[in-house]
Every structure is written in structure tokens, then in C-alpha cells.
Amino acid sequence: MKKIDETYRIERALATGGTAALFKAVQVSLDRPVVVKRLHAHLAAEPGFAERFATEAKAAARLDHANIVRIIDFGRDDAGHYIVMEYVDGPSLKEVLAARPVLGDDLALLVAREICLGLDHAHRRGVVHRDIKPANVMIGRDGRVVITDFGLAKLHRPDAQQTLASTLLGTPLYMSPEQAAGEAIDGRSDLFSLGTICYEALTGAQPFFGDTYAAVIRKILNGVSAGPKRLRGDVRPATDAVVMKALELDPAKRFRDAAEMASAIEAALDPETIASSRASLRLLACGEDAVPHRVRRLPGKRRASSPARVTAIAAGAAALLVLAAVRTGVLGVLPQS
Known part of the structure; x- marks a missing residue:
């Protein structure tokens, strides 16, 4: 070899x-x-x-x-x-979303929080990613969320005239408006891209999808017309607010930095489900179905097992066969939509 x-x-x-x-x-x-x-x-x-x-x-x-x-x-x-x-042993977020298009509030927020922590570390050191998208986020089998390809997006930028053409290599579904327009960008551009990922993970739809580059860019420059809650009524208002603030057209109206966005996400997370959501991430990375991540119980009551519940659990086990299609990935996934 x-x-x-x-x-x-x-x-x-x-x-x-x-x-x-x-x-x-x-x-x-x-x-x-x-x-x-x-x-x-x-x-x-x-x-x-x-x-x-x-x-x-x-x-x-x-x-x-x-x-x-x-x-x-x-x-x-x-x-x-x-x-x-x-080497990261696990699939990309793109692969996870292909198998389970809608993650739900808690899983989507947990992934976004981990991405924010990584972005905050990089931004404080003057490094902007420029290409945050599901293909560049890995979910390790240990449940770790890892951003890949940091700093490499700037390599293909020989001069000012080619800056815009360079940014359009690959499908620009997750670009910020300022990046799509070829303007100067900072860390808030990465936050817009993260907001786009959150929108997709909550709804199963890409907010700026279009048949051509021009159509995608036009939609990005026009902004999001409807929040994720408009598409899926079960999205919590606090979750919707986080995503829409990240997707503001004007960078000055977005979160100041990744740390502020992480704090907003933590406030929107249900603290009672964080542990189970982390377990769900590990299951998804292993190609298995995620455990239910929003279980509500009435105060002072315990829910006993019933024949109906046993049947539901058996049906959930059958779903594992479907999501077993999530193939194991590695870090450094090449730019893809």
C-alpha cells in the first residue's frame, strides 16, 4: 500500500x-x-x-x-x-438527516449547541469556517459533534475578482446573504449557516432550496419568509425564535457571536431531555433509531407498561431496520450539498 x-x-x-x-x-x-x-x-x-x-x-x-x-x-x-x-468514527450530519429528516427540537438544538461551542472557539481566534453545512459536521458514535474542514474554504481564493466565484463552488444552500453577495464576512456568517442547518433539521426542508444557483442565491438574498414553526406546528416557540434570529438578513440583527447563540439554545433546551438526547445522538451515529426525546409525565404519577405500549415499542424496534441504512462516515467530508 x-x-x-x-x-x-x-x-x-x-x-x-x-x-x-x-x-x-x-x-x-x-x-x-x-x-x-x-x-x-x-x-x-x-x-x-x-x-x-x-x-x-x-x-x-x-x-x-x-x-x-x-x-x-x-x-x-x-x-x-x-x-x-x-479520524471520527461516525456519519456526517448529512447522512443522519438523510435517514431521519426531522430531528425534533431537542436533538436539533443539542447538535446546534455543540456546533456553537466549536465556532466560538474558532471565532475568538480569528478563524471563520465559511462552509458550515451538514456534510461538514460529523456525529461520532460516542455522541460527539465535530466540525470538519475548518479554514480550508479560504484556500481557493487567489484574488478579489475570484472571491465570489470561489464561494459558489458547490451548492450554496447554506451560505449567508453577505457571502452569497461576495461581501466581507465574519463569524456571524457561520451563525446564519448554522441557522439554515437548524431549520432543515426541524422541518426536513432546506429553506433556500432552488433548481438553479441563481434561484438559491435569490432566495438567500430575499430571506426566510416563514419560520420552522409555520411548517411544523410542534416546533416550540423558543426554538423557532433562535432559528429565525440566526437567519436574519442583516448580520447586525443576528446573535452577536456564537457564545450568545449557544446561551439562547441552552435556554430553549428542555433540561429534562438533555441526557436522553445525547443518548439519541449516539444511537443515530450507530445507525439505530433514537429513543423518544420528549417524554412527559404527570406530577406524582408513573406510567405502567401496557399491551398497547409494548406493541408501540415493538414497532419502534422494527424502525431500526430502516435507519440502519445510515452508513459509517469519517471526518473531513468533502464539500457537498
Whole structure:
């Protein structure tokens, strides 16, 4: 099997996209799994690419947080530039949503809170992700929520004239209005993208879906006309308010930063369901159905098992076969819609 500098042994190809190809590999010295992201050779032809690559890789490597994928190494060999990243055993959020399009308030909020914590860590260090979307969020089998591809979105930006064209590589369903317009962005752009993810996880629908790039961009620039509660009446008002504030057209009307958004999410979360929601995340990452995450009981009463309830539990067990289709993913998922 091919090796990189005798340090990483490539085991198999995972995926490829417009920016790079992903490989499952083993770090030979520590005998641990890693992911190698090898950037396509044509990118190196861009003026100043090598310098930008080193700058961005080092910036991403300085981020040390449980909700951000860790950069282990980067370099260049005869085949081109590469980055070595932590391996996350679990599916992407995109895969989870494909199997279970609607997560419900508590699961969606819990995932969003974890993403906020990672974003806050990065933003405080001057790093904006620019490409927050379900494909770039991993759900580990241990229930950990991990943001991938930090800092890499800026690599394909050789000059001001190509900034807008660069941001439109890939489907722009989760872009902020300012990013779609080619304007300067800050951390609040990532929060808008997170709001878009929340909307989708709560309703099963992407708020800016369109048949063409132009249609998507037009919808983004016009803003969301209806909150998630309008689409699904069981969405709680507090949850709806968090999502709609994140999706404000004007960045000044959004949350000031990721920490403020995390606090708002914590206030909207039902504290009685946090533990069960975390358990649900672990089940979803393993390809199993999530346990019910909103169980209400009347004060002072316990609900006894009944034949009807046993039948419902059996039916829920059968649903595991459906959601077993969630395939195991790895970190560093390439840009995809």
C-alpha cells in the first residue's frame, strides 16, 4: 500500500470532490487511524497557493476543541499538498438527516449547541469556517459533534475578482446573504449557516432550496419568509425564535457571536431531555433509531407498561431496520450539498 513519507499508510479512498480527495490511512508510528486529505494538483497552480495553504493549515491546527476536528499534520510530497486529520468514527450530519429528516427540537438544538461551542472557539481566534453545512459536521458514535474542514474554504481564493466565484463552488444552500453577495464576512456568517442547518433539521426542508444557483442565491438574498414553526406546528416557540434570529438578513440583527447563540439554545433546551438526547445522538451515529426525546409525565404519577405500549415499542424496534441504512462516515467530508 502507498505511504506518505513512510509516515502514513494509505488504506483506501473515501471520496473526492472539487477541492480534494479523502483517504482512510494509518499513522504508522502510533498505529492509529487518520484521514488524509490530498488537495487536487490544479489548486497548486494558483498564484500564492502554497503560502495560503500553509497559513490556513497552521491556523486550523491551532484550534484545539472537542467540537472541532484536529489537524495532525500537513505537508507536500511528489503527489502534491496534503493535510492529515483526526479520524471520527461516525456519519456526517448529512447522512443522519438523510435517514431521519426531522430531528425534533431537542436533538436539533443539542447538535446546534455543540456546533456553537466549536465556532466560538474558532471565532475568538480569528478563524471563520465559511462552509458550515451538514456534510461538514460529523456525529461520532460516542455522541460527539465535530466540525470538519475548518479554514480550508479560504484556500481557493487567489484574488478579489475570484472571491465570489470561489464561494459558489458547490451548492450554496447554506451560505449567508453577505457571502452569497461576495461581501466581507465574519463569524456571524457561520451563525446564519448554522441557522439554515437548524431549520432543515426541524422541518426536513432546506429553506433556500432552488433548481438553479441563481434561484438559491435569490432566495438567500430575499430571506426566510416563514419560520420552522409555520411548517411544523410542534416546533416550540423558543426554538423557532433562535432559528429565525440566526437567519436574519442583516448580520447586525443576528446573535452577536456564537457564545450568545449557544446561551439562547441552552435556554430553549428542555433540561429534562438533555441526557436522553445525547443518548439519541449516539444511537443515530450507530445507525439505530433514537429513543423518544420528549417524554412527559404527570406530577406524582408513573406510567405502567401496557399491551398497547409494548406493541408501540415493538414497532419502534422494527424502525431500526430502516435507519440502519445510515452508513459509517469519517471526518473531513468533502464539500457537498
